[in-house]
Amino acid sequence: MHVEFSSSIREIDPADWDAVVRRAGAPVFYQHAYVSAYERLPLTEVDAFAYFVVRDADRAVAVAPAYLQTAAKPLRRLHEAYPEAAGQPALLSPSWHCYDAHVPATADVLPRLLDTMNRTASILGARWCGFMNVQRGGALSHGLRAAGLPARHLNDRWVTGLTTYAHYLASLSPRARANLRRNERRAREAGVTSEVLPVHLASLDEITLLCVKTASRFENNGYHPGTTFPRFVTALDDLAHVIEVRQRGRLVAAGVCLTDATRFHTWTCGVDYAVEGGYSPFAVLFAESVKLAIRLGKSILEDGRDNAAFKRRHGLRPCHLDAVLHRVWPAGCSPP
DSSP: OEEEEESOGGGSOHHHHHHHHHHHTOOGGGSHHHHHHHHHSOSSOOSEEEEEEEEETTEEEEEEEEEEESSOGGGHHHHHHOGGGTTSOEEEESOTTOOSOOOSSHHHHHHHHHHHHHHHHHHHTOSEEEEEEEETTSHHHHHHHHTTOOOEEEEEEEEEEOSOHHHHHHTSOHHHHHHHHHHHHHHHHTTEEEEEEOGGGSOHHHHHHHHHHHHHHTTOTTSSOTTTHHHHHHHHGGGEEEEEEEETTEEEEEEEEEEOSSEEEEEEEEEOOOOSSSOOHHHHHHHHHHHHHHHTTOSEEEEEESOHHHHHHTTOEEEEEEEEEEEOOOTTOOOO
């Protein structure tokens, strides 16, 4: 078994990469098309790209993308957990825009991968190396703990299972169920319509402005770089679905959703809260997202991070996400 390193995803055969991703059940963020789009149109400042392929003889058994970063704005949450790493270059896997870190075949592969990542980090001048958004209790989490690496809590991501919309509503508390139904009625009365669009037909420039405005409300500036974000979403092509919610023609909510074999990801959204009619455009967008996930036959709704009160009220459960970073010592140096 050996680990191969590439500085560009273009050097790696897409079929080879995606075969590993499918076998591992890794989310959409690991598909070659997504990783390739992120390399061409990174949504945050990246100093260098690193891609690792673990092979057993000629068969790829694991893949891992990593990114050399220093002071990218979306890493603020990471630096809250690791203040000693702020302002220092770090080789991190995956990107912050992926909230579910994976490495397949962890028990067999991880020690070799960690060693190669650490040596690569040293060559690239990184002072830290590791993983972000690792689900606590998952295979990667257990593997990193077995390697002696401690974890620090970052955030939670929210998830629930899906069958039918009627079953989803029935799983909610009577109050939450009544609120969703009332919100749908008020939205209809206020002239609200929703539409699901492929990326090439969506109003991505308009949606980006709304996403940026929404992110700034929660001090999450830099998550949707205005000149890059619409081009990135376009590059995702059929991995993405766009939901536009309009009130008499005005965009009041929009979501960019991603899909893989079993999961529907409400990846990012924008909302204009200054509406008339006594309804919540965010609740409309959420309900439309659940309905679309069910129509597409996805059994798991991945609703991203943050906004815990709304998500708990609407039947989602938290998955604790950790960061696992360790210091990288330059060649020839030993830890004190």
